[in-house]
Each structure stands twice: as C-alpha cells, then as structure tokens.
Amino acid sequence: xxxxxxxxxxxxxxxxxxxxxxxxxxxxxxxxxxxxxxxxxxxxxxxxxxxxxxxxxxxxxxxxxxxxxxxxxxxxxxxxxxxxxxxxxxxxxxxxxxxxxxxxxxxxxxxxxxxxxxxxxxxxxxxxxxxxxxxxxxxxxxxxxxxxxxxxxxxxxxxxxxxxxxxxxxxxxxxxxxxxxxxxxxxxxxxxxxxxxxxxxxxxxxxxxxxxxxxxxxxxxxxxxxx
Amino acid sequence: xxxxxxxxxxxxxxxxxxxxxxxxxxxxxxxxxxxxxxxxxxxxxxxxxxxxxxxxxxxxxxxxxxxxxxxxxxxxxxxxxxxxxxxxxxxxxxxxxxxxxx
Numbered sequence: 001x002x003x004x005x006x007x008x009x010x011x012x013x014x015x016x017x018x019x020x021x022x023x024x025x026x027x028x029x030x031x032x033x034x035x036x037x038x039x040x041x042x043x044x045x046x047x048x049x050x051x052x053x054x055x056x057x058x059x060x061x062x063x064x065x066x067x068x069x070x071x072x073x074x075x076x077x078x079x080x081x082x083x084x085x086x087x088x089x090x091x092x093x094x095x096x097x098x099x100x101x102x103x104x105x106x107x108x109x110x111x112x113x114x115x116x117x118x119x120x121x122x123x124x125x126x127x128x129x130x131x132x133x134x135x136x137x138x139x140x141x142x143x144x145x146x147x148x149x150x151x152x153x154x155x156x157x158x159x160x161x162x163x164x165x166x167x168x169x170x171x172x173x174x175x176x177x178x179x180x181x182x183x184x185x186x187x188x189x190x191x192x193x194x195x196x197x198x199x200x201x202x203x204x205x206x207x208x209x210x211x212x213x214x215x216x217x218x219x220x221x222x223x224x225x226x227x
Numbered sequence: 228x229x230x231x232x233x234x235x236x237x238x239x240x241x242x243x244x245x246x247x248x249x250x251x252x253x254x255x256x257x258x259x260x261x262x263x264x265x266x267x268x269x270x271x272x273x274x275x276x277x278x279x280x281x282x283x284x285x286x287x288x289x290x291x292x293x294x295x296x297x298x299x300x301x302x303x304x305x306x307x308x309x310x311x312x313x314x315x316x317x318x319x320x321x322x323x324x325x326x327x328x329x
Contacts, residue, residue, distance in 0.1 A: 085246020163294030
C-alpha cells in the first residue's frame with residue numbers, strides 16, 4: 001500500500017466521519033426533544049452506535065410507544081448489521097477482543113467503505129477500522145453538541161424540530177429507493193402506518209405496517225442496492 | 228428509559244456480534260438477504276408517516292407536512308442531508324410562525 005493510497009482511505013474515512021457527525025447533532029437534539037436526557041442520548045450513541053436504530057428508538061419513544069415496541073423496532077432496524085458482520089468476518093479475520101471491537105464497529109458506513117476494496121484485504125481492513133473510528137468519535141461528539149444544544153431551547157417545535165425528524169428519516173431511506181419495488185415498499189409502509197395509527201396503540205402501527213411493506217416487497221421481488 | 232436504552236443497545240450489539248460468531252451459511256441465504264434489505268426501508272418509511280401525519284393517535288395535517296415536502300424537494304435537488312434537515316425545520320418553523328398551520 002502506497003502512502004498516497006493510505007492517505008486517500010484515511011481522507012475518505014474522515015470525510016464520512018464529519019458528515020455523520022453533523023447528522024449526529026440532529027440526533028442529539030431530537031433525542032432530547034423526544035424526552036431523553038442528554039446522558040441517555042449519549043449512551044445510545046456510545047453503546048448502540050447504529051444511527052437508524054437510534055433514530056427509530058427515539059421515534060417510538062416520542063410517539064408514546066411502549067418500551068417493548070421501542071426495543072423491537074430499533075432491533076429490527078438493526079438486523080442488517082448481522083449481515084454486514086457476515087460479510088466482514090472473512091475480511092477482518094478478527095480474533096478474541098478484536099472481534100468484540102469489530103462487532104461494535106460494524107455499521108453501514110464501515111462495511112460500505114471496506115466493500116470498495118474487494119480483493120485487497122489490507123486496504124479493506126484499513127478502510128473498515130478508519131471509517132468506524134472516525135465515525136465513532138465524531139458521531140458521539142455530534143450527539144453531545146446536539147443534546148446539550150437542544151436542552152437550551154425552550155420550545156423545540158417553534159424551530160420546526162418535529163419536522164427535522166421525519167426529514168432525517170427520509171434522507172436515510174432515500175438512497176435505498178433505487179427501484180420501483182423499493183419505492184412501493186416505502187409508500188405502502190408509510191400509508192399503512194398512518195392509516196392504522198387511530199386504531200392501534202402507539203408504536204404498533206410501525207411494526208404492522210413494516211411487516212406489510214416487507215410482504216409487498218417480497219411479492220414484487222424488490223432488490224436492494226448492494227452496499 | 229434506562230432499561231429500554233440498555234436492552235435495545237444490548238440487542239443491537241448481539242446482532243452485530245452474531246455475524247462474526249455463527250457459520251456464514253446459517254445467515255447468508257438469498258431470502259434472508261432480501262428480507263433484511265427491506266426491513267429498514269419498510270420501518271423507516273412507516274416512521275416517516277407517523278412523524279409527519281400523526282399526532283398521538285389522530286391523523287392530522289399540521290406545519291410538519293410542508294416541512295417534510297420541502298425536504299423531499301431538497302432530496303430531489305440532491306442536497307446534502309444537513310441541508311435537507313435544516314430546510315424541513317425552517318419551512319415548518321416559518322409556516323408555524325406565520326400561523327398558516329398549527
């Protein structure tokens with residue numbers, strides 16, 4: 001690996017870290033707006049460390065859902081990490097304590113960056129660890145800034161923070177809507193969740209609508225973008 | 228709130244670890260891959276609907292709707308995600324301040 005190649009990988013990792021760090025500011029602010037303390041928001045970023053699941057958890061909490069529904073929703077959103085780990089296991093070949101660390105580092109971005117260097121194991125490993133490290137530090141720093149900042153605002157809704165949350169989700173889903181089948185899954189899930197919400201307890205419409213969307217996706221043969 | 232955070236974080240970590248521990252062929256089937264790809268899209272889309280159009284258990288059109296529509300336009304214009312989020316918040320705040328929608 002040349003020094004230039006190494007620098008390019010580290011530069012990409014840092015850029016991704018800065019991007020997600022900015023995103024984490026909105027997570028911290030929204031978590032506090034949802035009723036979590038700054039410490040609780042920080043604990044999620046330190047321990048859970050998988051953005052979409054963190055957002056899903058605070059979304060259910062904010063809408064008044066039960067703890068069980070919040071845990072179920074965030075866990076289901078996190079299932080993809082298990083498959084990322086399957087893909088990363090032979091690349092990283094991590095043993096012992098390193099394997100425990102590798103598990104925590106397995107997220108969308110680190111897996112995606114490593115996947116760019118298929119067949120070049122040392123580059124893939126550097127990309128994985130550098131991306132995860134940069135994001136871990138900046139994701140937590142962003143969460144702290146957002147959580148402390150939101151605590152200073154008296155009425156978050158006056159600043160439109162309640163629209164920032166669904167907008168953040170939309171931005172999260174957007175790159176995955178690469179086929180008509182995927183778009184159909186998104187629309188069916190969205191409409192079903194809204195339609196069911198007057199009839200089911202808080203949080204449950206999300207799980208039921210999500211299941212409906214998945215069935216539609218399987219029926220349409222939806223394929224995800226390979227990341 | 229703390230038990231919810233700790234249990235959900237533990238479950239998230241277990242999912243990450245399981246892929247390193249179990250033999251690859253157990254998890255990596257075509258069907259499980261397809262379902263896993265669909266789960267985030269389906270659940271996050273459902274949450275977008277709830278957070279945009281539902282208040283408690285009532286379907287409602289309020290200032291969040293123009294904000295999220297503005298975010299959609301920003302995404303169509305390939306805006307970076309911070310711009311998308313700030314656009315949504317700003318439009319909602321302005322619509323609310325003007326008293327057009329609650």
